[in-house]
Amino acid sequence: KAGVTQTPRYLIKTRGQQVTLSCSPISGHRSVSWYQQTPGQGLQFLFEYFSETQRNKGNFPGRFSGRQFSNSRSEMNVSTLELGDSALYLCASSQDRGTGELFFGEGSRLTVL
Amino acid sequence: DQQVKQNSPSLSVQEGRISILNCDYTNSMFDYFLWYKKYPAEGPTFLISISSIKDKNEDGRFTVFLNKSAKHLSLHIVPSQPGDSAVYFCAATRTSGTYKYIFGTGTRLKVLA
Numbered sequence: 001k002a003g004v005t006q007t008p009r010y011l012i013k014t015r016g017q018q019v020t021l022s023c024s025p026i027s028g029h030r031s032v033s034w035y036q037q038t039p040g041q042g043l044q045f046l047f048e049y050f051s052e053t054q055r056n057k058g059n060f061p062g063r064f065s066g067r068q069f070s071n072s073r074s075e076m077n078v079s080t081l082e083l084g085d086s087a088l089y090l091c092a093s094s095q096d097r098g099t100g101e102l103f104f105g106e107g108s109r110l111t112v113l
Numbered sequence: 114d115q116q117v118k119q120n121s122p123s124l125s126v127q128e129g130r131i132s133i134l135n136c137d138y139t140n141s142m143f144d145y146f147l148w149y150k151k152y153p154a155e156g157p158t159f160l161i162s163i164s165s166i167k168d169k170n171e172d173g174r175f176t177v178f179l180n181k182s183a184k185h186l187s188l189h190i191v192p193s194q195p196g197d198s199a200v201y202f203c204a205a206t207r208t209s210g211t212y213k214y215i216f217g218t219g220t221r222l223k224v225l226a
Binding site: 004033035040041042043044045048056058090092101102103104105106107 | 119122147149154155156157158159162202204212213214215216217218219
């Protein structure tokens with residue numbers, strides 16, 4: 001079955017702009033998580049959605065937001081972009097909590113100029 | 114507060130030898146641990162996991178050891194192959210409730226032919 005799909009794969013924005021990233025989870029997976037990867041910081045947890053509800057949130061400013069639709073697809077939005085927002089944004093899906101592994105997409109590489 | 118730490122940013126090993134990647138955690142409530150491998154331009158892929166009720170889990174060339182008293186886990190790769198060259202992330206979570214997955218900063222493994 002199809003894996004986790006993230007769009008766009010690459011994008012370039014300028015400071016002050018806003019960006020929306022999209023994630024389509026594996027069919028049947030209801031949990032979608034978002035992570036930010038930067039050099040030296042590993043995978044920083046942004047938020048997790050399950051059945052259209054945000055269940056967990058990381059320590060990111062309010063400029064970072066997300067949502068999940070009834071078909072489990074998810075979007076994340078970053079407003080008023082800063083240079084430090086340049087990163088690889090990864091989406092992961094899982095069937096549910098517990099011992100389920102996360103399945104990651106290939107990520108969206110955001111560059112802020 | 115980095116609850117999951119990988120103190121070695123990089124590791125080089127000769128092909129055929131053992132690779133040992135280490136991970137420490139601070140939250141005693143974590144009871145499920147995973148290792149992910151990431152190649153450039155790809156999303157992380159699940160490698161192996163271990164529950165806190167075990168101290169060892171093996172899958173082919175990969176073995177994960179868990180020392181709960183030391184809050185330490187390690188991933189052993191034997192024998193190491195050039196294709197194992199990647200960034201390895203450890204992750205931890207609590208299986209009760211809806212706790213998030215916390216990832217370490219990663220260790221870049223280079224297997225020399």
